[in-house]
Amino acid sequence: MNSISCQQLEHKLSPFGRKLISSVAFAGSTSSFPEQPPIQFLTKSRNIIHSKPEISHAHLIKTQNLEGNTHAANSVLHNYGEYSRMDNAAKVLEEMPKQNSVSWNLMISNSNKALLYQDSWRLFCRMHMLGFDMNMYTYGSILSACGALTSTLWGEQVYGLVMKNGFFSDGYVRCGMIELFSRSCRFSDALRVFYDYLCDNVVCWNAIISGAVKNREYWVALDIFRLMWGEFLKPNEFTIPSVLNACVSLLELQFGKMVHGAAIKCGLESDVFVGTSIVDLYAKCGFMDEAFRELMQMPVSNVVSWTAMLNGFVQNDDPISAVQIFGEMRNKGIEINNYTVTCVLAACANPTMAKEAIQIHSWIYKTGYYQDSVVQTSFINMYSKIGDVALSELVFAEAENLEHLSLWSNMISVLAQNSDSDKSIHLFRRIFQEDLKPDKFCCSSILGVVDCLDLGRQIHSYILKLGLISNLNVSSSLFTMYSKCGSIEESYIIFELIEDKDNVSWASMIAGFVEHGFSDRAVELFREMPVEEIVPDEMTLTAVLNACSSLQTLKSGKEIHGFILRRGVGELHIVNGAIVNMYTKCGDLVSARSFFDMIPLKDKFSCSSMITGYAQRGHVEDTLQLFKQMLITDLDSSSFTISSVLGVIALSNRSRIGIQVHAHCIKMGSQSEASTGSSVVTMYSKCGSIDDCCKAFKEILTPDLVSWTAMIVSYAQNGKGGDALQVYESMRNSGIQPDSVTFVGVLSACSHAGLVEEGYFFLNSMMKDYGIEPGYRHYACMVDLLSRSGRLTEAERFICDMPIKPDALIWGTLLAACKLHDEVELGKLVAKKIIELEPSEVGAYVSLSNIWASLGQWDEVLKIRGSLRGTGISKEPGWSSL
Template sequence: MNSISYHPVEHKLSAFGRKFISSIAFIGTTSTSPHQLPKNIVHSKPDILHAHLIKTQNLERNTHAANSVLYAYGEYSRMENAAKVLEEMPEPNSISWNLMISNYNKALLYQDSWGIFCKMHRLGFEMNLYTYGSVLSACGALTSTLWGEQVYGLVMKNGFFSDGYVRCGMIELFSKCSRFHDALRVFYDYLCDNVVCWNAIISGAVKNREYWVALDIFSRMWGGFLKVNEYTIPSVLNACVSLLELQFGKMVHGAAIKCGLETDVFVGTSIVDLYAKCGFMDEAFRKLMLMPFSNVVSWTAMLNGFVQNGDPISAFQMFAEMRNKGVEINHYTVTCVLAACANPVMTKEAIQIHSWIYKTGFYQDSVVQTSLINLYSKIGEVVLSELVFAEAENRQHLSLWSNMISVLAQNNDSDKAIHLFQRILQEDLKPDKFCCSSVLGVVDCLDLGRQIHSYTLKSGLISNVNVSSSLFTMYSKCGSIEESYIIFELIEDKDNVSWASMISGFVEHGFSDRAVELFREMPVEEIIPDEMTLTAILNACSSLETLKSGKEIHGFILRHGVGELRIVNGAIVNMYTKCGDLLSARSFFDMIPLKDMFSCSSMISGYAQRGYLENTLQLFKQMLINDLYSSSFTISSVLGVIALSNRSRIGIQVHAHCIKLGSQSEASTGSSLVMIYSKCGNIDDCCKAFKEIVAPDLVSWTAMIVSYAQNGKGGDALQVYELMRDSGIKPDSVTFVGVLSACSHAGLVEEGYFFLNSMMKDYGIEPGARHYACMVDLLSRSGRLTEAERFISDMPIKPDALVWGTLLAACKLHDEVELGKLAAKKIMELEPSEVGAYISLSNIWASVGQWDEVLKVRGSMRGTGIAKEPGWSSL
């Protein structure tokens, strides 16, 4: 074993190691004959014992006496003295070295323990099961599987692999280092009847969340007639609690009764915890009352059961009963009762508990302060959370900082959260994964986000899936989707939240095609999409309007039984409606047993976007009858289709419903109401609807501008435009269509030129065909037809039929024959089947009495197969 070497690494405490240390120390000194010494010497300090043995015995030659001194110094953790005694021993034996390894373990100096073992091996001393058991405990504390595997190689070579305590140390080491499958391999290498080994593998399975494995091993243990003990039952019951396996738990309970272990306080507490966590509070309480000896852990388990089962009042009463019976209360109990009071209906009790905490001195406990911070945030009193944090004297505990940052982040107070994160660094503390994840959730500045990214790289936190997920979400939110994807690809163990977030990021930033590609990679990574991921990819299909891909996703959902989830159902309906397949959307919608707001809204929106007024109103009415909440998005869709159909009476009824809900103050609803009254020519009601909007957005302002323009109030429209600019909202291309239309209706030619230049110069918006058509209309209405024709010729884009049609209509109004002929000719070239151009040209000739030309135009229509539809009336 020349490969065994000594290298310092970070160490952790091993529970098994501590127990094993004591036993080795005791057994290792049995041959030292300390019982032959006077009692006052045996129980004295190691210095006195050392001095006595130097006087009475030849310590340099008496190895047994020297071992007694080693043991004594180890009991007092005087390791320098013990090391010096070992160094001065001319003939130390294996017991001497075992004692030193054991002493270093007791002093938590695990690296020194490993160093002594390496030296013992190098000098060729014989090693036994106590040597291997003790050094494996040290390896477990150091979480060094490399060293542990080297030691186990020696164990196998020297024939000690059958010893239960040695194998137990190796099992514990692998379990602690998240290598449970290796721990299982060690366990099955040599099956024995040592209960310690069985307990170690069951405990390791529970720690590694392999709960079914733990239950399976227990079943084999019980079936093999091995006697379980007070350490076996709590571990197995812990697995049952994690799986909520009450029936198996009852079987374990029966085994505890059969073995006479039910009276053990730890076993009894585990039984109480089982019934409480599984929701059988009456049975849990009965078991608690039947326990001959109960402690704070038992009562806290009961109290915690009430909290988890949503019964805060009973939890509070249980806490009061603990105080009445004089049961010891620790900070875990206090945190449980604080969790029970973290409910708006328990505000009075929360204040009482807070006062009691002040009296009893628990207030300065960092865990209790953290619970108080969470409590006040959940009842909506963030100011009190900040007060508790400000009063904390010991701020060295990161949990205080991370919870306070989390509370601020959840309440969208980004400035305070970021400031608190900066203070952590100023206090020479190192922000942990919780601090970084929380603050990244509210960062909206790319530079700051990159600085935090650098910190996570330096501190190694980038490897944590929560931190890395928060990082790429931050980049996505800040608009840097490429950097977001780079971070996503670097995550080794991507969970479903990571996949869903990245797919959603692609969709939100207009990269739905990449979202679909990413989704197709999930089966390769052996990841089964969950509800969030499927909802995100269905939104991508909706954005792309790819019906085929959407149907494939729908089929996947049906095969895997995810379709029962309401959010996914709504996303499926939305996908079909966005892809234009209203029949499939309605067919699936009708099959949903419990229709929710999202699925109804998606169906209503689908009907509304395609102008199906009756279907929209029928479904909206059904939604109201079923008392489903109608969001502003739903109401806006309904109002939009009403506006298109000019059904103002129904619009007024929906407006009344909006007032009842209070949604008329929202921008989307208010904008739709403005458009309805505008279509009816009721400009006064337009103004009233607009004034009710609390925070008008761009759509609201534009709707008001267009309403004034369409109703011939161009000057008022331009005033609204100036008010919009003063409010800090930048206009878009649609806004300028309304502005130019207002100029046209008011005959403001120079203002029209000004706004056309302003949209390019001030806002970088390139004019489109509709903007140029508005300018042509403006010039034409003002009688400046020649200038309008020149304007069309100078346009940077090719004039379309809309622009020429606008000029043709003006030519008809002003009896401008030649220019009308040019405009009609251009329209016929662009759209040969456009009957309107022929009719307008025919009417122009007729207005000036050129009937021969009228007949020619009519003949051209017949030659091309175009026919004018006869007029009709419903009266």
């Protein structure tokens, strides 16, 4: 009976229909189900084969007995699945009187195709509950769904059934489990599944290699490929690109060449994906000639191949060749996509490529890529690196689709990098007005320019609300913001909360402690790094060496120097300079020079540190000799270095050498800088050339507070008090606020010019107008002013009325005036005050003795000399070099 039915069915099928067979085998698989061979259903015309599933369903209802024919019903399920009509497929499944495993496998597979992975899981659970037999296709499909959902819990439950039912050796099933663990960042578990049962299924090997690359376990990927090759398994067109991707990430060219050879041996070099990966390997490793040769030898190349070549030139800093490749693509009619456009825009992100950037901008605008958000983001970055932020802002203003956060985050980043905090913050606030949520990139960028603690705390609250605090870049930017705003304790709290701190985090926190005067805590924090198994890098070592320099703790500095030598990082230039700076700041110039002489390639920072160390301790000859060597070796001298050299020249009163250094500044164009110009002014002032001081001051383009103060002090020290006060008024008119040092110069000018009333005015002004509390030097200037004017009694009363306790310097100023004006009684009183404050002060004894000697009271002189000998203090005899 059955054979008759089959013969009748076969008789109904036309020869044409037999060629148009629709299989009900597992979707996406090249194999059929082992339980039952697929039954093929033929249609009468090509139009029905390619018609909508509803029409095919109606046709099969009309021609086949679907209620009694499970295979025909499965073909309907398959057809609905091809068109993603899962609701109709579900109804067909529910109405089937005789469902089988194929029916449920089709439904699970079709749900995967429609990206309905939750439905796939529900179907699997129901299938398991109803007791249908499950095979390799069932487990493979549901593991794919678990992988898409990154649900390792469900996947492990499925794999338990796999082990129980004996399908663990099937490559398709194991491949699904490997991919699930790889996607869930549990690569060690993926490796365990792979090594549980080594098989000759290339798909499994591809899955574990691809998983290793995705999890950045590049060396593992290469080792597995080596093992695969040793097992005489032939890699395919999917294996080679994954392995080459690992080689690119490691810049492992030699291994990549071996893989290239394997591809040639297996006949895969002609594959466009393999060929593209080979081009990318040579390009990323910097061998552009080999990459171009491989590109030209490819039988078929596409946009990906050419873009890989273009991107290689960009990464190797050859923008001209990148633009030429782009032009060649256009000439050959190669398809150009938005990634190609972003690569060529990256090539033009250079001030020397401004002309080409405008030309390519015009082409992009003409071809319609301009409104692509990814391309507009590249435009924003390109124009910022060219140096035209205004054009970056114009591109952002012309963007029509502002729903892409990348546009906002890149524009905020560009403004932040150009220190435009107002526009950055305004743009950040606009994101909320557009009903968007700033992401981790926006938050990291804006925190870099926030200098208001209240705003920073608001952004901190938003970060906590969105759960972005776990991101390393965001948390690092957050504690750096607190540090910059002066809240070092809050900064340290955020730092402590970071779970996976990197070297940048440690270096930033250590540098923050140093910047805010907590260098001791910086050193303590550095000592915690070995406990956390963190190896300090160049930035961290430099920061902690700066801490030792600030503390002037030579012992700790030497310990860190020894650590650097053991770790073998002593060849890094920045660290070398920091070591020299540490020794000089700690006063050990011998060790500093010894280490400096051992540096093979001396840089600007190490030379500057050594010169500054010599200059600060008055080693004139060593300073000048080293500065001369620095110039001979064509090392750029910074403003700080030149200032140190000019300072030591001023101390030694060598005007001829000072003029030569000034000429060097003019040659380098640094005389117009405030720091260098101020040092030139001070140098000429110390040498007594006030006219040259004025000329040097006029050469400064934008004088700062230090420059104005240097000019005021120069006039004061050279007896031109009136001119000094005129400079002070000019400084105030320019909008610069004076500081305590400025008022020392002003009061000194009043003292030299005898301007008593003006002196009182400026002393009151510094407190009333600027909130500066006078110090010992200010009061000493006032005492000197009153003493020079002969108002000694008033000077004594002024000292007694001072809000701070007078020291020996202030009384000594009055004592010198008493000697000048022959005020014996007052002199005796002042001398006793000095002796009470500093019993070992020889000058007070000598001054008092001189006062008595000038009056011819030699008995008193002998008494003072006897008192001096009684204290055990000896006066050094005077001497002359003439």
